[in-house]
Amino acid sequence: MNILSMTAVELSRAILAGRVTAVDAMEAVFDRMESLEEKVHAYITADREAAIRRAQAVQERIERKELTGLLAGVPVAVKDNICTEGILTTCASKMLSGFVPAYSAEAVYNLEKAGAVLIGKTNMDEFAMGSTTETSAYGVTKNPRNYDHVPGGSSGGSAAAVAAKECFFALGSDTGGSIRQPAGFCGVVGMKPTYGTVSRYGLVAYASSLDQIGPLTQDVTDCATVLEILASQDAKDSTSISRDDTDFSTALVKDVTGMRIGIPRDYLGNGVDSDVRNRILAAADVLQKKGATVEEFDLKLVEYAIPAYYTIASAEASSNLERFDGIKYGYRAKDYDGLHNLYKKSRSEGFGAEVKRRIMLGAFVLSSGYYDAYYLKALKVKALVKKAFDDAFSRYDLIMGPVAPTTAPKLGESLRDPLKMYLSDIYTISANLAGLPAICVPCGEDSKGLPVGLQLIGDCFQEKKLLRAAYTYEQSRKETCGDARAI
């Protein structure tokens, strides 16, 4: 039996049935890492002995029937901006090079309650700022499908770990596409739920009004199952919401009859690779054959979402990252002259270039004299973007399109021109601005063999529609191309 060929759901069933142990699964993950991690570098922290000890403890609780959850014994990788008690959490920054949290994020706590076992912490863009996982202070992660290409970002380590089968599933965070885009580039499933569905307690904040934690998985069934476990209202995150419809796995139904799906014309227009466009149109065909109606429409304001996003995200980042001052935790400069100089030097030495760039832009758009013209303007644009989606969802159940205009770029290409990198987020950031749930599922490859990601966006609280359509597409594709998960 090849443990690594199982999905998370299949593995937990096998473990609960006594056919495999949590320890076997963890050993398999680390054996896999031994042969691949040198090339992929998906993890920042992964301690084999500690992980095996955690797996042993969970296995004992499974055998005592104390743990019977949906993820019993399943090894999980967690993005390094999500706090894990007693385990290094660096945000891929020199700033937090020695930071060991005293508590775990609520999302991690929920996973552990369901029986999942932490493998380690995955690489990412520093403080989740980037789209390629190249701004990490701990080296770049490479795309397991082609080592010359980036895995996407900022949850690139999580996506790469799932694609390389160096874990059974992973957690990421999505502020402007940071789960969906790397999922697309690596050929796995990734989902950002409706804002507030998963507690942000213990997620190191980048842009609090946009950040959401979500799963990266091998298939849609795992995605629904993990999200079901992650979702919870939490008194420790006052923006988390109470929902009574989090039984997401009930949406795994192969049927899209009568579903109305719209493709924004701009999502297939200028700047989109022809291979990407063709794969999306082919996916539209599949859903149409299964009973959905698919048509193109004009989604307004697409080109205004990016400027609004970078204004709001940078503003919130400049405020959120003020806490890193070299006093209570994190990096402190060796030489300094007085308190203010300590702050300045610690921050200047601790943060990388992209983080500084966004902090400064944020400070600028919030400064008096520019606040109304930039920050307030962006909040108004956000309101208009939200309204454009409200209009769209009065006519369509779902919106579909590519997750990004291209497949994964080559390593090093994106860093040369930050603005160009920002523009590649065009199809993902609107969902964050409007708080919408969105999922990315693999939909084939381009001519170079790199994965193309299909993105489905739903109205707030419509995760079930998303999952149903994604599941229907995945299953239909499996019938025609064999196992959609195979690398």
Next chain:
Amino acid sequence: MAKKIDDETIEYIGILSKLELSEEERQQAGTDMGKMLDYIDKMQELDTEGVEPISHIFRMENVFREDVVTNADAGEQMLVNAPRQKDNMFVVPPTF
């Protein structure tokens, strides 16, 4: 035409951001920010007269709760991460 971010503005942004920039970094920051603002200025094309700005998608109201301690004293654990500590306190340079 790239927006001109003058030295004075960069200096001011550096103060607001609590960042100490080398001469090279200042130049780069000016260029990068100028390019970015040129791009962000696209927003100005949109007529937003009378539009209510929104920060959170759902109408959020203050969430109140009783001020009750639910966790144990984690003071020692918190200090573990401090760059410098002494007698259960964070050590900072003189502030006078």
